[in-house]
Amino acid sequence: MEILAFGVQADEKPLLEKAFRAEGPHEVRCLDVFLNEDTAPIATGYETVSTSVNCELGNHVLQTLTAGGTQMIAQRSTGFNNIDLKVAERLDLTVARVSYYSPHSVAEFAWTLGMAVNRNIVRASIRTRDFDFRLDGLMGRDMHGRTAGILGTGKIGEAFTRIAHGFGMNLLGWDVAENPACMELGMKYVPKQQLLAESDLVSLHVPLIPETRHLLDAAALRTMKDDAILVNSSRGGLVDTRALVAELREGRFTGVGLDVYEAEAGLFFLDKSLEVVDDDTLARLVTFPNVVVTSHQAYYTVDAVGQIIDTTVRNVLDYTAGRRSENVLVPAPAIT
Structure with a gap:
Protein backbone atom coordinates (compact mmCIF):
# COMPACT_ATOMS: atom_id res chain seq x y z
CA MET A 1 0.00 0.00 0.00
CA GLU A 2 1.18 3.53 -0.77
CA ILE A 3 0.46 6.22 1.80
CA LEU A 4 -0.01 9.85 0.74
CA ALA A 5 1.59 12.27 3.22
CA PHE A 6 0.59 15.94 3.18
CA GLY A 7 2.56 18.87 4.58
CA VAL A 8 5.91 17.10 4.70
CA GLN A 9 8.89 19.34 5.45
CA ALA A 10 12.11 18.99 3.45
CA ASP A 11 14.05 17.73 6.49
CA GLU A 12 11.26 15.31 7.32
CA LYS A 13 10.86 13.71 3.88
CA PRO A 14 13.94 11.41 3.82
CA LEU A 15 13.23 10.27 7.38
CA LEU A 16 9.62 9.44 6.55
CA GLU A 17 10.53 7.60 3.35
CA LYS A 18 13.28 5.62 5.09
CA ALA A 19 11.00 4.62 7.96
CA PHE A 20 8.30 3.25 5.65
CA ARG A 21 10.85 1.46 3.45
CA ALA A 22 12.27 -0.25 6.51
CA GLU A 23 8.88 -1.82 7.22
CA GLY A 24 8.68 -3.43 3.76
CA PRO A 25 5.07 -3.65 2.62
CA HIS A 26 4.29 0.07 2.55
CA GLU A 27 5.66 3.09 0.71
CA VAL A 28 4.96 6.76 1.16
CA ARG A 29 4.49 9.59 -1.32
CA CYS A 30 5.42 12.90 0.28
CA LEU A 31 3.84 16.23 -0.65
CA ASP A 32 4.85 19.63 0.67
CA VAL A 33 1.32 21.00 0.18
CA PHE A 34 -1.15 20.88 3.05
CA LEU A 35 -4.41 19.01 2.98
CA ASN A 36 -7.35 21.38 2.58
CA GLU A 37 -10.45 21.75 0.42
CA ASP A 38 -8.34 22.56 -2.65
CA THR A 39 -5.87 19.70 -2.30
CA ALA A 40 -8.14 16.95 -0.96
CA PRO A 41 -8.90 15.53 -4.44
CA ILE A 42 -5.20 14.61 -4.76
CA ALA A 43 -5.84 11.83 -2.23
CA THR A 44 -8.27 10.00 -4.53
CA GLY A 45 -7.29 6.33 -4.64
CA TYR A 46 -5.21 6.42 -1.45
CA GLU A 47 -6.59 4.26 1.35
CA THR A 48 -4.34 5.97 3.92
CA VAL A 49 -3.28 9.60 4.14
CA SER A 50 -0.92 11.18 6.66
CA THR A 51 -1.45 14.75 7.80
CA SER A 52 0.33 17.46 9.76
CA VAL A 53 -1.10 19.81 12.34
CA ASN A 54 -1.66 22.62 9.82
CA CYS A 55 -3.75 20.50 7.49
CA GLU A 56 -7.48 21.28 7.53
CA LEU A 57 -9.72 18.26 8.01
CA GLY A 58 -13.18 19.69 8.34
CA ASN A 59 -16.44 18.29 7.03
CA HIS A 60 -15.86 19.05 3.33
CA VAL A 61 -12.31 17.64 3.29
CA LEU A 62 -13.31 14.48 5.13
CA GLN A 63 -16.23 13.97 2.76
CA THR A 64 -13.88 14.36 -0.22
CA LEU A 65 -11.38 11.89 1.24
CA THR A 66 -14.05 9.30 1.91
CA ALA A 67 -15.48 9.69 -1.60
CA GLY A 68 -12.00 9.09 -2.99
CA GLY A 69 -11.52 5.85 -1.08
CA THR A 70 -9.56 7.01 1.97
CA GLN A 71 -10.26 4.96 5.09
CA MET A 72 -7.43 5.91 7.45
CA ILE A 73 -5.85 9.22 8.55
CA ALA A 74 -2.49 9.12 10.33
CA GLN A 75 -1.90 12.49 11.95
CA ARG A 76 1.78 13.30 12.54
CA SER A 77 1.26 15.29 15.71
CA THR A 78 -0.13 15.04 19.21
CA GLY A 79 -2.68 17.79 18.65
CA PHE A 80 -5.76 17.02 16.58
CA ASN A 81 -7.89 20.16 16.88
CA ASN A 82 -7.65 20.46 13.07
CA ILE A 83 -9.71 17.28 12.59
CA ASP A 84 -13.50 17.11 12.93
CA LEU A 85 -13.63 13.82 14.81
CA LYS A 86 -17.42 13.67 14.88
CA VAL A 87 -17.57 13.80 11.09
CA ALA A 88 -14.73 11.28 10.81
CA GLU A 89 -16.59 8.87 13.07
CA ARG A 90 -19.80 9.28 11.07
CA LEU A 91 -17.86 8.47 7.91
CA ASP A 92 -16.23 5.40 9.51
CA LEU A 93 -12.75 6.83 9.06
CA THR A 94 -9.99 5.55 11.29
CA VAL A 95 -8.02 8.45 12.76
CA ALA A 96 -4.80 8.00 14.72
CA ARG A 97 -2.34 10.51 16.15
CA VAL A 98 1.03 10.53 17.90
CA SER A 99 0.18 10.36 21.59
CA TYR A 100 3.72 11.00 22.75
CA TYR A 101 7.06 12.35 21.58
CA SER A 102 10.01 13.99 23.32
CA THR A 294 8.66 31.57 15.21
CA SER A 295 6.78 29.26 12.87
CA HIS A 296 5.67 26.31 15.02
CA GLN A 297 9.11 24.73 15.27
CA ALA A 298 9.30 23.87 18.97
CA TYR A 299 8.86 20.15 18.24
CA TYR A 300 11.35 20.21 15.36
CA THR A 301 14.32 18.21 16.62
CA VAL A 302 15.73 15.05 15.09
CA ASP A 303 14.74 13.22 18.26
CA ALA A 304 11.11 14.33 18.37
CA VAL A 305 10.53 14.08 14.62
CA GLY A 306 12.05 10.61 14.64
CA GLN A 307 9.61 9.53 17.36
CA ILE A 308 6.69 11.10 15.49
CA ILE A 309 7.59 9.25 12.30
CA ASP A 310 8.13 5.92 14.06
CA THR A 311 4.73 6.23 15.74
CA THR A 312 3.06 7.20 12.47
CA VAL A 313 4.47 4.11 10.76
CA ARG A 314 3.32 1.95 13.66
CA ASN A 315 -0.18 3.47 13.46
CA VAL A 316 -0.40 2.53 9.77
CA LEU A 317 0.85 -0.99 10.48
CA ASP A 318 -1.69 -1.36 13.29
CA TYR A 319 -4.45 -0.23 10.96
CA THR A 320 -3.54 -2.70 8.23
CA ALA A 321 -3.26 -5.50 10.79
CA GLY A 322 -6.60 -4.65 12.39
CA ARG A 323 -5.04 -3.64 15.70
CA ARG A 324 -6.10 -0.67 17.81
CA SER A 325 -3.66 1.24 20.02
CA GLU A 326 -3.89 4.16 22.40
CA ASN A 327 -3.18 6.43 19.43
CA VAL A 328 -6.55 5.80 17.78
CA LEU A 329 -8.93 8.75 18.10
CA VAL A 330 -11.87 7.43 16.11
CA PRO A 331 -13.88 5.86 17.55
CA ALA A 332 -13.10 8.63 20.04
CA PRO A 333 -11.84 7.36 23.41
CA ALA A 334 -13.93 8.12 26.45
CA ILE A 335 -12.85 11.23 28.35
CA THR A 336 -12.26 10.59 32.01
Whole structure:
Protein backbone atom coordinates (compact mmCIF):
# COMPACT_ATOMS: atom_id res chain seq x y z
CA MET A 1 0.00 0.00 0.00
CA GLU A 2 1.18 3.53 -0.77
CA ILE A 3 0.46 6.22 1.80
CA LEU A 4 -0.01 9.85 0.74
CA ALA A 5 1.59 12.27 3.22
CA PHE A 6 0.59 15.94 3.18
CA GLY A 7 2.56 18.87 4.58
CA VAL A 8 5.91 17.10 4.70
CA GLN A 9 8.89 19.34 5.45
CA ALA A 10 12.11 18.99 3.45
CA ASP A 11 14.05 17.73 6.49
CA GLU A 12 11.26 15.31 7.32
CA LYS A 13 10.86 13.71 3.88
CA PRO A 14 13.94 11.41 3.82
CA LEU A 15 13.23 10.27 7.38
CA LEU A 16 9.62 9.44 6.55
CA GLU A 17 10.53 7.60 3.35
CA LYS A 18 13.28 5.62 5.09
CA ALA A 19 11.00 4.62 7.96
CA PHE A 20 8.30 3.25 5.65
CA ARG A 21 10.85 1.46 3.45
CA ALA A 22 12.27 -0.25 6.51
CA GLU A 23 8.88 -1.82 7.22
CA GLY A 24 8.68 -3.43 3.76
CA PRO A 25 5.07 -3.65 2.62
CA HIS A 26 4.29 0.07 2.55
CA GLU A 27 5.66 3.09 0.71
CA VAL A 28 4.96 6.76 1.16
CA ARG A 29 4.49 9.59 -1.32
CA CYS A 30 5.42 12.90 0.28
CA LEU A 31 3.84 16.23 -0.65
CA ASP A 32 4.85 19.63 0.67
CA VAL A 33 1.32 21.00 0.18
CA PHE A 34 -1.15 20.88 3.05
CA LEU A 35 -4.41 19.01 2.98
CA ASN A 36 -7.35 21.38 2.58
CA GLU A 37 -10.45 21.75 0.42
CA ASP A 38 -8.34 22.56 -2.65
CA THR A 39 -5.87 19.70 -2.30
CA ALA A 40 -8.14 16.95 -0.96
CA PRO A 41 -8.90 15.53 -4.44
CA ILE A 42 -5.20 14.61 -4.76
CA ALA A 43 -5.84 11.83 -2.23
CA THR A 44 -8.27 10.00 -4.53
CA GLY A 45 -7.29 6.33 -4.64
CA TYR A 46 -5.21 6.42 -1.45
CA GLU A 47 -6.59 4.26 1.35
CA THR A 48 -4.34 5.97 3.92
CA VAL A 49 -3.28 9.60 4.14
CA SER A 50 -0.92 11.18 6.66
CA THR A 51 -1.45 14.75 7.80
CA SER A 52 0.33 17.46 9.76
CA VAL A 53 -1.10 19.81 12.34
CA ASN A 54 -1.66 22.62 9.82
CA CYS A 55 -3.75 20.50 7.49
CA GLU A 56 -7.48 21.28 7.53
CA LEU A 57 -9.72 18.26 8.01
CA GLY A 58 -13.18 19.69 8.34
CA ASN A 59 -16.44 18.29 7.03
CA HIS A 60 -15.86 19.05 3.33
CA VAL A 61 -12.31 17.64 3.29
CA LEU A 62 -13.31 14.48 5.13
CA GLN A 63 -16.23 13.97 2.76
CA THR A 64 -13.88 14.36 -0.22
CA LEU A 65 -11.38 11.89 1.24
CA THR A 66 -14.05 9.30 1.91
CA ALA A 67 -15.48 9.69 -1.60
CA GLY A 68 -12.00 9.09 -2.99
CA GLY A 69 -11.52 5.85 -1.08
CA THR A 70 -9.56 7.01 1.97
CA GLN A 71 -10.26 4.96 5.09
CA MET A 72 -7.43 5.91 7.45
CA ILE A 73 -5.85 9.22 8.55
CA ALA A 74 -2.49 9.12 10.33
CA GLN A 75 -1.90 12.49 11.95
CA ARG A 76 1.78 13.30 12.54
CA SER A 77 1.26 15.29 15.71
CA THR A 78 -0.13 15.04 19.21
CA GLY A 79 -2.68 17.79 18.65
CA PHE A 80 -5.76 17.02 16.58
CA ASN A 81 -7.89 20.16 16.88
CA ASN A 82 -7.65 20.46 13.07
CA ILE A 83 -9.71 17.28 12.59
CA ASP A 84 -13.50 17.11 12.93
CA LEU A 85 -13.63 13.82 14.81
CA LYS A 86 -17.42 13.67 14.88
CA VAL A 87 -17.57 13.80 11.09
CA ALA A 88 -14.73 11.28 10.81
CA GLU A 89 -16.59 8.87 13.07
CA ARG A 90 -19.80 9.28 11.07
CA LEU A 91 -17.86 8.47 7.91
CA ASP A 92 -16.23 5.40 9.51
CA LEU A 93 -12.75 6.83 9.06
CA THR A 94 -9.99 5.55 11.29
CA VAL A 95 -8.02 8.45 12.76
CA ALA A 96 -4.80 8.00 14.72
CA ARG A 97 -2.34 10.51 16.15
CA VAL A 98 1.03 10.53 17.90
CA SER A 99 0.18 10.36 21.59
CA TYR A 100 3.72 11.00 22.75
CA TYR A 101 7.06 12.35 21.58
CA SER A 102 10.01 13.99 23.32
CA PRO A 103 8.58 16.63 25.68
CA HIS A 104 12.07 18.10 26.00
CA SER A 105 11.99 19.42 22.43
CA VAL A 106 9.07 21.74 23.15
CA ALA A 107 10.06 22.60 26.73
CA GLU A 108 13.60 23.53 25.74
CA PHE A 109 12.36 25.66 22.85
CA ALA A 110 9.84 27.41 25.11
CA TRP A 111 12.71 28.39 27.36
CA THR A 112 14.70 29.48 24.30
CA LEU A 113 11.90 31.89 23.42
CA GLY A 114 11.58 33.10 27.00
CA MET A 115 15.28 33.85 27.33
CA ALA A 116 15.46 35.34 23.84
CA VAL A 117 12.94 38.03 24.74
CA ASN A 118 14.29 38.44 28.27
CA ARG A 119 17.86 39.06 27.07
CA ASN A 120 16.91 40.75 23.76
CA ILE A 121 18.90 38.22 21.74
CA VAL A 122 17.25 38.95 18.38
CA ARG A 123 17.75 42.71 18.69
CA ALA A 124 21.37 42.23 19.81
CA SER A 125 22.10 39.90 16.89
CA ILE A 126 20.66 42.33 14.34
CA ARG A 127 22.72 45.17 15.82
CA THR A 128 26.01 43.32 15.76
CA ARG A 129 25.46 42.37 12.11
CA ASP A 130 25.54 46.13 11.48
CA PHE A 131 28.59 46.46 13.76
CA ASP A 132 26.53 48.30 16.35
CA PHE A 133 27.87 47.02 19.66
CA ARG A 134 25.98 49.30 22.06
CA LEU A 135 24.16 47.77 25.02
CA ASP A 136 21.39 50.38 25.15
CA GLY A 137 18.00 48.70 25.42
CA LEU A 138 19.42 45.21 25.90
CA MET A 139 19.15 44.92 29.69
CA GLY A 140 17.45 41.73 30.85
CA ARG A 141 16.66 40.14 34.20
CA ASP A 142 17.93 37.16 36.19
CA MET A 143 15.45 34.31 36.24
CA HIS A 144 16.88 33.05 39.53
CA GLY A 145 14.55 33.90 42.40
CA ARG A 146 11.70 35.00 40.15
CA THR A 147 8.41 33.16 39.65
CA ALA A 148 7.51 30.91 36.73
CA GLY A 149 3.83 30.17 36.13
CA ILE A 150 3.14 27.01 34.15
CA LEU A 151 -0.35 26.57 32.73
CA GLY A 152 -0.55 22.86 32.03
CA THR A 153 1.76 20.47 33.86
CA GLY A 154 1.65 17.34 31.73
CA LYS A 155 4.78 15.85 30.18
CA ILE A 156 5.88 19.07 28.43
CA GLY A 157 4.87 21.27 31.34
CA GLU A 158 6.83 19.03 33.69
CA ALA A 159 9.93 19.25 31.47
CA PHE A 160 9.56 23.05 31.41
CA THR A 161 9.18 23.05 35.19
CA ARG A 162 12.39 21.06 35.67
CA ILE A 163 14.31 23.69 33.67
CA ALA A 164 12.70 26.48 35.70
CA HIS A 165 13.72 24.65 38.87
CA GLY A 166 17.25 24.52 37.53
CA PHE A 167 17.20 28.29 37.19
CA GLY A 168 16.25 28.51 40.85
CA MET A 169 12.78 29.92 40.25
CA ASN A 170 9.65 29.84 42.39
CA LEU A 171 7.09 27.55 40.72
CA LEU A 172 3.36 28.07 40.34
CA GLY A 173 1.17 25.60 38.45
CA TRP A 174 -2.37 25.36 37.13
CA ASP A 175 -4.00 22.24 35.72
CA VAL A 176 -7.07 20.05 36.13
CA ALA A 177 -4.86 17.50 37.91
CA GLU A 178 -1.75 18.06 40.00
CA ASN A 179 1.50 16.45 38.84
CA PRO A 180 3.34 14.86 41.79
CA ALA A 181 6.70 15.21 39.99
CA CYS A 182 6.19 18.97 39.74
CA MET A 183 5.13 19.18 43.37
CA GLU A 184 8.34 17.41 44.40
CA LEU A 185 10.22 20.24 42.68
CA GLY A 186 8.40 22.74 44.90
CA MET A 187 5.51 23.69 42.63
CA LYS A 188 2.48 25.24 44.28
CA TYR A 189 -0.84 24.78 42.47
CA VAL A 190 -2.98 27.92 42.50
CA PRO A 191 -6.02 29.32 40.63
CA LYS A 192 -5.28 30.67 37.17
CA GLN A 193 -5.86 34.30 38.15
CA GLN A 194 -3.39 34.06 41.04
CA LEU A 195 -0.80 32.41 38.81
CA LEU A 196 -1.11 35.17 36.22
CA ALA A 197 -0.97 37.93 38.82
CA GLU A 198 2.13 36.62 40.59
CA SER A 199 4.27 35.15 37.80
CA ASP A 200 7.21 36.89 36.17
CA LEU A 201 7.15 34.38 33.32
CA VAL A 202 4.04 32.55 32.12
CA SER A 203 4.30 29.54 29.79
CA LEU A 204 1.38 27.68 28.18
CA HIS A 205 1.38 23.88 27.91
CA VAL A 206 -2.27 22.86 27.62
CA PRO A 207 -4.10 21.33 24.64
CA LEU A 208 -6.49 23.39 22.53
CA ILE A 209 -10.02 22.23 23.24
CA PRO A 210 -13.23 24.29 23.42
CA GLU A 211 -12.69 24.86 27.15
CA THR A 212 -9.18 26.28 26.67
CA ARG A 213 -9.75 28.45 23.57
CA HIS A 214 -8.65 31.98 24.48
CA LEU A 215 -7.53 30.75 27.89
CA LEU A 216 -5.65 34.02 27.95
CA ASP A 217 -8.34 36.47 26.90
CA ALA A 218 -8.33 40.23 27.44
CA ALA A 219 -9.24 39.93 31.13
CA ALA A 220 -6.59 37.27 31.80
CA LEU A 221 -3.88 39.25 30.00
CA ARG A 222 -4.73 42.34 32.05
CA THR A 223 -4.23 40.27 35.21
CA MET A 224 -0.58 39.64 34.33
CA LYS A 225 2.24 41.82 35.59
CA ASP A 226 3.13 44.76 33.34
CA ASP A 227 6.70 43.47 33.07
CA ALA A 228 5.87 39.78 32.72
CA ILE A 229 7.15 37.49 29.98
CA LEU A 230 4.61 35.37 28.08
CA VAL A 231 5.57 32.22 26.15
CA ASN A 232 3.23 30.10 24.04
CA SER A 233 4.65 26.99 22.37
CA SER A 234 1.44 24.95 22.57
CA ARG A 235 -1.46 26.13 20.37
CA GLY A 236 -2.16 29.59 19.01
CA GLY A 237 -5.83 29.52 19.93
CA LEU A 238 -4.98 29.55 23.64
CA VAL A 239 -4.29 33.29 23.36
CA ASP A 240 -6.66 35.98 22.10
CA THR A 241 -4.12 37.55 19.76
CA ARG A 242 -6.05 40.76 19.17
CA ALA A 243 -6.29 41.30 22.91
CA LEU A 244 -2.56 40.58 23.19
CA VAL A 245 -1.78 43.19 20.53
CA ALA A 246 -3.91 45.70 22.43
CA GLU A 247 -1.93 45.06 25.62
CA LEU A 248 1.38 45.37 23.77
CA ARG A 249 0.26 48.69 22.30
CA GLU A 250 -0.17 49.91 25.87
CA GLY A 251 3.50 49.13 26.51
CA ARG A 252 2.85 46.09 28.65
CA PHE A 253 5.05 42.98 29.01
CA THR A 254 8.81 42.70 29.01
CA GLY A 255 8.57 40.22 26.18
CA VAL A 256 6.34 37.76 24.35
CA GLY A 257 7.64 34.60 22.66
CA LEU A 258 5.20 32.83 20.34
CA ASP A 259 5.87 29.66 18.39
CA VAL A 260 2.20 29.33 17.47
CA TYR A 261 -0.51 31.65 16.19
CA GLU A 262 -4.26 31.11 16.16
CA ALA A 263 -4.57 31.84 12.42
CA GLU A 264 -1.33 30.11 11.39
CA ALA A 265 -2.95 27.67 8.95
CA GLY A 266 -2.07 28.75 5.42
CA LEU A 267 0.89 30.80 6.69
CA PHE A 268 3.23 28.77 8.88
CA PHE A 269 5.54 26.27 7.16
CA LEU A 270 5.21 28.27 3.91
CA ASP A 271 7.34 30.92 2.20
CA LYS A 272 5.27 34.09 2.09
CA SER A 273 8.22 36.45 1.75
CA LEU A 274 7.27 37.57 -1.77
CA GLU A 275 3.56 37.98 -1.02
CA VAL A 276 1.42 40.55 0.74
CA VAL A 277 0.18 38.93 3.94
CA ASP A 278 -3.30 40.27 4.61
CA ASP A 279 -3.43 39.18 8.25
CA ASP A 280 -3.38 42.58 9.96
CA THR A 281 -3.15 41.10 13.46
CA LEU A 282 -0.04 39.07 12.67
CA ALA A 283 1.48 41.96 10.73
CA ARG A 284 1.08 44.22 13.77
CA LEU A 285 2.27 41.57 16.18
CA VAL A 286 5.65 41.06 14.53
CA THR A 287 6.39 44.82 14.57
CA PHE A 288 6.75 44.97 18.35
CA PRO A 289 10.44 44.98 19.34
CA ASN A 290 9.76 42.87 22.44
CA VAL A 291 7.98 40.09 20.52
CA VAL A 292 9.61 37.04 18.91
CA VAL A 293 7.46 34.89 16.61
CA THR A 294 8.66 31.57 15.21
CA SER A 295 6.78 29.26 12.87
CA HIS A 296 5.67 26.31 15.02
CA GLN A 297 9.11 24.73 15.27
CA ALA A 298 9.30 23.87 18.97
CA TYR A 299 8.86 20.15 18.24
CA TYR A 300 11.35 20.21 15.36
CA THR A 301 14.32 18.21 16.62
CA VAL A 302 15.73 15.05 15.09
CA ASP A 303 14.74 13.22 18.26
CA ALA A 304 11.11 14.33 18.37
CA VAL A 305 10.53 14.08 14.62
CA GLY A 306 12.05 10.61 14.64
CA GLN A 307 9.61 9.53 17.36
CA ILE A 308 6.69 11.10 15.49
CA ILE A 309 7.59 9.25 12.30
CA ASP A 310 8.13 5.92 14.06
CA THR A 311 4.73 6.23 15.74
CA THR A 312 3.06 7.20 12.47
CA VAL A 313 4.47 4.11 10.76
CA ARG A 314 3.32 1.95 13.66
CA ASN A 315 -0.18 3.47 13.46
CA VAL A 316 -0.40 2.53 9.77
CA LEU A 317 0.85 -0.99 10.48
CA ASP A 318 -1.69 -1.36 13.29
CA TYR A 319 -4.45 -0.23 10.96
CA THR A 320 -3.54 -2.70 8.23
CA ALA A 321 -3.26 -5.50 10.79
CA GLY A 322 -6.60 -4.65 12.39
CA ARG A 323 -5.04 -3.64 15.70
CA ARG A 324 -6.10 -0.67 17.81
CA SER A 325 -3.66 1.24 20.02
CA GLU A 326 -3.89 4.16 22.40
CA ASN A 327 -3.18 6.43 19.43
CA VAL A 328 -6.55 5.80 17.78
CA LEU A 329 -8.93 8.75 18.10
CA VAL A 330 -11.87 7.43 16.11
CA PRO A 331 -13.88 5.86 17.55
CA ALA A 332 -13.10 8.63 20.04
CA PRO A 333 -11.84 7.36 23.41
CA ALA A 334 -13.93 8.12 26.45
CA ILE A 335 -12.85 11.23 28.35
CA THR A 336 -12.26 10.59 32.01
